[in-house]
Structure formats: C-alpha cells, structure tokens
Amino acid sequence: MPNHCTIHFMSNDGTAKHVATEIVRQLQQAGYVAYFAGGCVRDQIMHLEPKDFDVATSARPAQILQLFPHGQKVGAAFGVILVRKRGWPIEVATFRSDGRYEDGRHPVDISFADAQGDAHRRDFTCNGLFWDPIADVLHDYVGGQADIQNNILRAIGDAAARFAEDHLRVLRAVRFAARLEFTIEPTTWHAMQRAAVDISGVSRERIGEELRHIMRHPTRGRAGQLLFESGLLSHILPIATANDGGRHQRYLGGLPAHISFGAGLAALVLEFCPAAPAARQTADALRTALTLSGHETADVGWLLENLAVLENWRDLSLAQFKRLLAHRLSDDLLALYFTRAPEQADILRHRIAELRSDGVAPEPFVTGEDLIQLGATPGPQFKQWLYALYDMQLENRLPDRTAALMAARKMLGGEAAGG
Ligand code: ATP
Numbered sequence: 342m343p344n345h346c347t348i349h350f351m352s353n354d355g356t357a358k359h360v361a362t363e364i365v366r367q368l369q370q371a372g373y374v375a376y377f378a379g380g381c382v383r384d385q386i387m388h389l390e391p392k393d394f395d396v397a398t399s400a401r402p403a404q405i406l407q408l409f410p411h412g413q414k415v416g417a418a419f420g421v422i423l424v425r426k427r428g429w430p431i432e433v434a435t436f437r438s439d440g441r442y443e444d445g446r447h448p449v450d451i452s453f454a455d456a457q458g459d460a461h462r463r464d465f466t467c468n469g470l471f472w473d474p475i476a477d478v479l480h481d482y483v484g485g486q487a488d489i490q491n492n493i494l495r496a497i498g499d500a501a502a503r504f505a506e507d508h509l510r511v512l513r514a515v516r517f518a519a520r521l522e523f524t525i526e527p528t529t530w531h532a533m534q535r536a537a538v539d540i541s542g543v544s545r546e547r548i549g550e551e552l553r554h555i556m557r558h559p560t561r562g563r564a565g566q567l568l569f570e571s572g573l574l575s576h577i578l579p580i581a582t583a584n585d586g587g588r589h590q591r592y593l594g595g596l597p598a599h600i601s602f603g604a605g606l607a608a609l610v611l612e613f614c615p616a617a618p619a620a621r622q623t624a625d626a627l628r629t630a631l632t633l634s635g636h637e638t639a640d641v642g643w644l645l646e647n648l649a650v651l652e653n654w655r656d657l658s659l660a661q662f663k664r665l666l667a668h669r670l671s672d673d674l675l676a677l678y679f680t681r682a683p684e685q686a687d688i689l690r691h692r693i694a695e696l697r698s699d700g701v702a703p704e705p706f707v708t709g710e711d712l713i714q715l716g717a718t719p720g721p722q723f724k725q726w727l728y729a730l731y732d733m734q735l736e737n738r739l740p741d742r743t744a745a746l747m748a749a750r751k752m753l754g755g756e757a758a759g760g
C-alpha cells in the first residue's frame with residue numbers, strides 16, 4: 342500500500358515546477374495517473390532546489406503525444422517524451438519496469454507498469470518516491486521517506502542484484518551519499534564493495550559524466566573517501582595507488598565549494614596518486630580513463646604543472662608570477678596550493694595582493710600591428726618578439742609605450758643585424 346502522507350513543499354515555486362504541475366494536471370484530467378517522480382521529490386522533501394522536474398504517468402507514449410502533440414520522443418524505447426512548455430523541458434515518462442539486463446548497463450527490454458512497478462526499477466529508496474502535486478500526496482512504495490528522514494542511502498530491493506544489473510549504480514551511490522550527506526546502509530555498502538570491480542565494464546563516457554557531477558559538488562571530499570573505500574577508485578583511475586586512503590581529505594576536502602572540474606580532478610590525483618607522473622602525462626591518463634574533453638585535459642595539465650611551479654613561488658620572476666595570476670584558473674591553482682601548503686597562505690596572499698594592485702594583465706604596449714609598422718613580417722619569430730616585449734612590460738622594465746616601441750625597434754634591428 343502506498344504511504345499517503347502530505348508534505349509541505351517549498352513555497353517559492355520555480356516556474357519549472359509550475360509547468361510540470363500543469364502537465365500532471367492535464368494528464369490527470371485526461372484520466373491517467375500522473376506524478377512527480379525521482380530526484381525532484383527527494384530534493385523538495387530535503388528542501389533542496391531540484392535540478393529538474395520529471396513526470397511519471399500511466400499514459401503510454403502515444404497517449405502522451407496525443408495530449409502534447411509537440412512532445413519529442415527522447416527515449417521512445419523507454420517511453421520518455423520531452424514536453425516543452427513555456428520554454429521549460431519536462432520529461433514525461435510512462436511507468437515501466439525494466440526487464441532483463443544483459444550487459445550491466447542497459448535493460449534489454451522494458452515493459453510498461455504501474456507506479457509501484459516503476460518505483461521498484463529505480464535505484465535507491467530516496468530516488469523512488471512519487472508525489473502528486475494536485476492532491477498533495479506522497480506515494481512511497483519503497484520506504485524512501487523514512488530513509489530520507491534518517492539520512493540513509495539504500496538500494497531498492499536486493500542490493501547485489503541491483504548493482505549487478507547496472508554497474509554504474511555503484512558510482513551513483515557514491516554521488517548521492519556524498520551530495521546528500523547520507524550514510525550508506527550496510528548491506529548496500531557491502532554490495533557496492535563487491536560490485537566495484539565491475540565498474541570497468543561501464544563505458545568511460547558514463548564514468549566520466551558521473552565523476553564530473555561528483556567533483557563539481559562541494560561534497561567532493563566525502564565522495565573521494567567513498568570512491569577509495571568502496572574500491573571504485575583504483576578501477577576508475579588505474580594510476581590511483583594511495584593506501585592510506587587520503588584519509589585526511591587534504592586536497593579534496595580543503596578546496597572551496599565552487600571550483601572547476603579540472604581542479605577537482607587535480608585534487609583527486611594529488612590525494613590518491615602520490616607517485617603521479619609528469620603533469621601532462623597524468624592529464625593524458627585521465628583523458629583516456631574518463632574521456633575528458635580537450636579543455637578539461639588542458640585544465641588538469643595546467644593546474645598540476647603550475648602547482649609544481651608555484652611550490653617555488655619566491656623564485657618566480659615578476660612576469661612569470663603575473664602570467665600565472667592572469668590565467669583563467671589562477672584561483673583554482675591557488676586554492677590547490679593552499680591545501681598543500683597552508684602555512685604559506687598568509688604571506689603568499691599578501692604578495693599576490695601587491696601584484697594584483699599593480700595589475701597582472703595590463704594592455705600590451707606593443708601589438709602585432711606595431712611590429713608590422715616597424716617592418717617585421719608575421720611568423721614564428723614575430724610571436725617570440727611580442728612575448729619578450731610583454732615580458733619586459735610585466736617586469737616593469739618599460740615605463741610606457743614610447744619606451745616599449747624603442748625596445749621593439751632595437752629588438753628588430755638586432756635581429757636584422759644578426760640575420
Ligand atoms: P539529479 O538531481 O542529480 O539529476 P536524479 O535523482 O534526478 O538526480 P537522474 O540521473 O536525473 O537522478 O535520474 C532520475 C531518476 O531516474 C532517479 O531519481 C532514479 O529514480 C532513476 N534512475 C536514474 N538512473 C538510474 C539507474 N541507473 N538505475 C535505476 N534508476 C535510475
């Protein structure tokens with residue numbers, strides 16, 4: 342029997358919620374069962390802002406499309422229709438139960454079901470709730486409400502079987518336990534530890550995508566710990582060898598709440614790969630393991646490389662220091678460095694404030710146009726001249742543009758004489 346229980350949802354209704362409620366109302370008025378489902382119900386019970394509102398219904402895909410003719414089939418095989426209303430995309434899915442899984446990833450077949458059947462195909466009890474926004478009633482077939490109240494993450498049904506069906510669920514468990522600050526129920530946890538090895542069977546894209554969610558979230562420290570203790574980490578990142586488990590969460594746990602994915606990954610490497618190879622090689626290994634984008638790979642590489650540079654910040658030239666501080670990821674780099682060398686924080690912050698007040702990225706006095714005016718032709722050498730001139734400017738060796746142009750003329754003349 343469903344657990345009918347009125348809950349008081351947040352009063353500051355977002356527009357997406359309003360639109361999703363209208364969709365549920367239309368479905369119900371046409372005679373179907375329709376509820377909010379999954380993450381949005383969980384988040385609202387927990388007074389968190391849901392990312393999106395998913396609707397689950399007894400209407401079949403063709404019936405959903407009759408009511409919402411502009412709906413798009415996004416997962417037609419799974420009975421999911423994307424309904425856009427006032428610009429908000431809402432996923433409307435037919436209640437279903439997953440059939441057999443052959444590859445530990447995708448159900449081979451699905452069959453349409455009622456709400457109870459649909460609740461039981463979901464992964465964790467906190468994700469298995471339905472809420473009827475019209476009647477204001479919660480339908481709980483899996484004990485999710487009690488688990489949310491007790492901060493417990495529990496697999497629905499037989500934990501070992503559920504992880505064997507879809508190996509990615511082990512990683513999802515880490516994500517939800519960390520993000521919601523839930524304790525993992527012991528049977529679920531032991532099943533995770535046994536299933537961790539199977540994560541290697543999951544596509545690297547899916548693993549990368551989960552890790553993106555995990556590392557971007559402020560709770561990445563706890564997640565790192567769970568990744569390590571579950572045994573997932575060494576299967577995800579073969580370079581991870583730490584055996585003290587980064588127990589202090591020195592890097593991951595010490596970072597500010599909002600940092601780039603690259604910085605999260607760099608911290609993960611520092612925490613668990615004490616014998617990390619050179620920065621660029623590490624970044625390439627991560628790219629392969631997680632199918633990172635070129636940008637993400639470059640970010641991790643830059644951060645790891647310049648962390649080593651920053652270790653000796655007292656030896657940096659003015660230009661080197663200013664170039665570091667002018668970089669898009671300089672705040673992430675400093676945050677990483679401070680987790681590593683907290684005793685340096687005060688003095689380094691003082692030095693950085695001085696440099697920043699001086700201006701770390703001034704407009705260049707000399708541009709490519711100027712060099713052409715002076716008779717230079719664009720080429721590899723051209724870039725080096727500009728770089729060298731800007732270096733002199735950053736070093737405060739050129740008081741103004743006139744001095745910079747003189748230096749440029751000298752540089753070009755010297756080159757002409759030399760060549
Ligand atoms: P988020 O706020 O991060 O989006 P979510 O709970 O909405 O969290 P989604 O990945 O968007 O998670 O999935 C929506 C719902 O679909 C989940 O709440 C869960 O009920 C179900 N679900 C998603 N992936 C799986 C899976 N691999 N196995 C079983 N159920 C799943």
Ligand code: MG
Pocket residue numbers: 380392393
């Ligand atoms: Mg979601």
